[in-house]
Amino acid sequence: MDPRQTRSRGLAGISGTKGVRMPPKKAKNIKYTLKRLWDLFKSEKKQLIITFLMIMLSAVLALMVPFLIGKAVDTMFLGKSLVDFDNLKIILITLLSIYIIDNLLVFLQEYLVAGISQRLVFNLREDLFKKLQLLPIIFFDKNPHGEIMSRLSNDIDNISVTISQTTVQFMSSAVNILGSLIMMLYLSPLMTLASMVTIPLVYLLTKVIAKKTRVLFREQQETLGQLNSHIEETIGGIPVIKAFNNEGKVIDEFIAYNDVLRDVGLKAQIWSGFIMPIMNVINNFGFSVIAIVGGTMAVKGMISVGVIASFISYSKQFTRPLNELANTFNTLQSGIAGAERVFEILDEEEIRKDEIDAIEKENIDGEVEFKNVSFEYKKGEPVLKNISFKVKPGTNIALVGPTGAGKTTIANILTGFYDIVAGEILIDEINIKDYKKDNLRKIFGIVLQDTYLFSGSILENIKYGRLEATDEEIKEAAKLARADDFIMKLSNGYDTILNEGGTNLSQGQRQLLAISRAILSNPSILILDEATSSVDTRTELKIQEAMANLMEDRTTFIIAHRLSTIKDADIILVIDKGQIVESGNHDQLIQRKGHYYNLYMSQFANLEG
């Protein structure tokens, strides 16, 4: 069976090149990929050696078959009218035993290789998933999530199929080719020479087709990744798609990706499908040459008919693995394409490891200083320029400024989620780079506008703030966060199961849970992204009370949208185009009649009672 057909289930067999954005094709380093794949096999050395020994035994048995067939034929051509039945009986029983043992060995080989392949991809899958946890957030900004998932599922699947189908194939083909060649040479060097005429043809054909299919298989996997990320994005954005009546648009986009996938898939299959028919033609040509040479030799009395029969069998045993190897090469191309994509992620740069002398500080006061900090998400596109400020522990800092100014970015780099390009960020006079990563994470509590909640109970979701917290501590935190009221009104209370993303709660409720989480984690520095969307006044009041509880005695950065929050802040940093354009408290800034004054007049003045 063609191994590629087993893989073409579901979406995994589609692709093409028109209409849809395709990444530029780079010439990949096949040797490097093969070496990495080979390294994976090292842990399975013992099993591989056992498999190889079985394959050798299988091959020796298989090599005896044509020889015995030749002998059986010759029992009938003894020059007398009688057939040598005694001898024939022994030969036939031997042949039967060989067939049985050979098939048993084949079964055992398959069994062993299935184990090897499953263990290898099990490890690879685990390595890849662990790697994802070690990658910086910027990696996930750059790579669509559906595409990453595609590598974890489809590409790993491809590698698994390739390993299980090619390992035995390569070993047995090599042994069989060598063995039959020896037997052919032993039977008739002249006929062996004649049967070799086709080998350069086979070599050329494999090379040309493999080159073509490797590119196509890679293209196919890439398009599949794009299709998956389109699906993922579409499912995630269903409410928006429906609200704006954009079903037709996303369907059209899907069809475009699907078209491309079908075209590339088709091309890959057609090219790899060329191999077998062309091989058959070449083989038949080879057999004709052998028949002519062998026939002539038999007529001249140089060899017996039995030898010709044996020879033809051996030459079949010689060309069959050669054909299979050519075919396996295609499966290998698809596996290599998958492996390249998996290794690409495994080779991504991880978040820096803790230095040996990384600092661990138990009690953080919460003093924060930015010294000439610059930052860019994309090289050459600065988002923050030369930011400097210093705040004492317990200060309440409001970040204000037009949309896109860089307020969220300041929070992002403070937590160490992104590495800065220049300058220093200090917490309690220690550079955040010098802290142990775990320590740094514990310093911060973050409450974003759009809280991420996982599928699971409310209790588990709050517990995310501090995994070792007891149920009592969790409930205490929820009470302080004013979330307890609404939780108790739910039919299952704290055990209520949330959907992925917490979509069965209101936005206000989600934010109260986020505050509960932050209270539970008891951080030294808080980062709050105030919600812009309006919630009902009662919930709003609760959120404000909860936030006030949370902010008490902590250094707090608030990406502020409400006038009351801004007015209460100890310091307002006015950010514009990635720079601090003004700082001070509300009264000072109003008096200055600068940026803040203008912002205040345009956004808030009419709100004041």
Ligand SMILES: Nc1ncnc2c1ncn2[C@@H]1O[C@H](COP(=O)(O)OP(=O)(O)OP(=O)(O)O)[C@@H](O)[C@H]1O
């Ligand atoms: N993950 C990212 N990758 C690349 N660019 C980004 C990323 N996040 C933000 N930016 C860019 O950085 C700039 C600052 O964005 P930031 O989110 O910090 O603004 P903001 O002041 O918080 O805006 P808002 O008030 O709308 O939330 C914007 O131009 C934005 O396009």
